[in-house]
Amino acid sequence: MATLAHIFRHPIKSIGYEEIRTAFLEEGRVLPFDRLWAVATEQAKFDGPLTGWASKMNFVRGAAAPGLMAVAARTHDDGTIELTHPELWHLRIDLDDPADQVKLMEWLRPLWAGRPAPRSVERPGVALTDQREARISILSLSSLADFGARTGVPMSPHRFRGNLWVAGWAPWAERDLTGRRLRIGPAQVEIVAPIGRCRATHANPETGVEDLDTLAALRAAHGDQDFGLFGVVTRPGEIARDDVVEIL
Incomplete structure (x- = not known):
């Protein structure tokens, strides 16, 4: 059974991450207070x-x-x-x-x-995410652990600046979910695209020093620079850590 392990938001774009226990997902909106400034x-x-x-x-x-x-x-x-x-x-x-x-x-x-x-x-009143469209990001802890094992570099979720981290999926299984829907607690999210990564992920979030060519490692493993998924909220609801995550 897959569950929601972490909820992270980033109030100031590129400047700081924080974990929260619950969040209310609104239809067609980003995670509340994410990239607000x-x-x-x-x-x-x-x-x-x-x-x-x-x-x-x-x-x-x-x-x-x-x-x-x-x-x-x-x-x-x-x-x-x-x-x-x-x-x-x-x-x-x-x-x-x-x-x-x-x-x-x-x-x-x-x-x-x-x-x-x-x-x-x-603070323009819209989320200053990298994409104009209002999306949330969904990532897999199993894939993170496998990626760390492959590269020999311990992986923190904060290297990838994701919103929702799922525990319990097989490693890299999320790469087949584009076009599917997820139920997370009472909310539903449609997966619309993989997340193509940039050089920011080269940096260790504990030190701020680049310690891994993450993009080259992803290309070697999968032939692309994708890690994680973009989703659009299609049914609102309050989500919380440990909620069941179901593929519909």
Whole structure:
């Protein structure tokens, strides 16, 4: 029997991951509070406050700065977000406060050195995921463990920045699920595409240092750079860790 082992969200695009116990999935929406904010750089292709979705190339991102992959986040009851990194001080900020937005951009500078500087913190009201479409990501712990065994590098789920991690599937069985539907607790998700990976996954999320050519390892194993699935919520409902995950 397959179950939902982890639920992760990433309130600030490319800057921190956090685990939560439950989430309410809304039809046609991303995981709540996932990629709600993003930090635009001086080379961003939009002027003024962002009012809609924009490409990842406008923002601070892990593929360009592996140190970002070691940032962890924790959202407190008052709405503030605490960020930690093995080489930086703890930062607790209210991202709706302009002064705290400046603090975040200053905190990021050592991790984003030598690149177009952070310019602004954006919250356009839509999720700033890599795809314009509202999707959630679903990944397999069995595949993660097998991938680690193949490469000889222990694998953390945070290397792949996924939302929902499933325990109990056979390794790599999810690669055959595109076009199928999953029932997770009361919610249903339609699998629409595999997730093609980028260089951000080369970085160890504990250190922020690149320690594996993940893309080459995936190509050697499967002939592509896919790991995990994109899904669209087709039936809403509150999901929780340990919910049964059923393939329909």
